[in-house]
């Protein structure tokens with residue numbers, strides 16, 4: 753279950769490698785709200801996203817999709833807290849202040865990965881989130897992320 757349009761398709765001017773619709777060479781992940789404080793994302797790896805062994809997903813790609821899914825969730829939440837639809841009015845941006853990933857099991861390269869992010873805490877300047885990444889139903893990575901609000905000229 754997921755709510756509404758993809759968060760990334762509502763955030764303007766995003767050229768990020770992991771989540772920017774404007775980046776033709778990027779991963780272009782898509783995240784969706786699932787209720788008030790939770791969001792989900794499904795990403796299908798390509799063969800060249802592999803680790804050393806070709807059957808497993810590269811750890812940097814795992815960190816990137818977690819980073820982008822959680823930061824885009826923080827951005828969309830910033831708009832929600834301001835009482836606006838995502839992407840409307842003055843731009844709201846967050847950058848990654850902290851990204852702590854624990855790799856618990858290898859993720860299969862030929863299976864989609866499923867991410868679930870949860871907002872744990874929010875203040876004026878930062879949003880703290882947790883994230884789980886699963887592959888074929890198995891928990892492969894967990895993360896703690898601090899998203900810090902940054903100005904438009906960051």
Ligand SMILES: CCCCCCCCCCCCCC(=O)SCCNC(=O)CCNC(=O)[C@H](O)C(C)(C)COP(=O)(O)OP(=O)(O)OC[C@H]1O[C@@H](n2cnc3c(N)ncnc32)[C@H](O)[C@@H]1OP(=O)(O)O
Nearest residue numbers: 766768820823845846847848849850877878898900904906
């Ligand atoms: C136009 C902008 C575009 C932005 C890109 C969007 C692309 C779309 C999505 C892209 C998706 C991909 C996204 C990417 O890849 S973003 C690219 C990767 N990230 C970076 O390059 C960030 C580089 N760092 C900075 O710019 C600054 O250091 C930041 C902005 C992070 C903080 O700046 P500053 O130091 O001035 O902030 P502050 O001192 O006022 O603190 C504010 C609050 O934050 C808390 N805190 C700070 N750091 C940390 C930390 N390390 N751990 C824990 N907490 C931390 C701090 O305690 C305080 O909390 P509190 O004490 O108030 O409770």
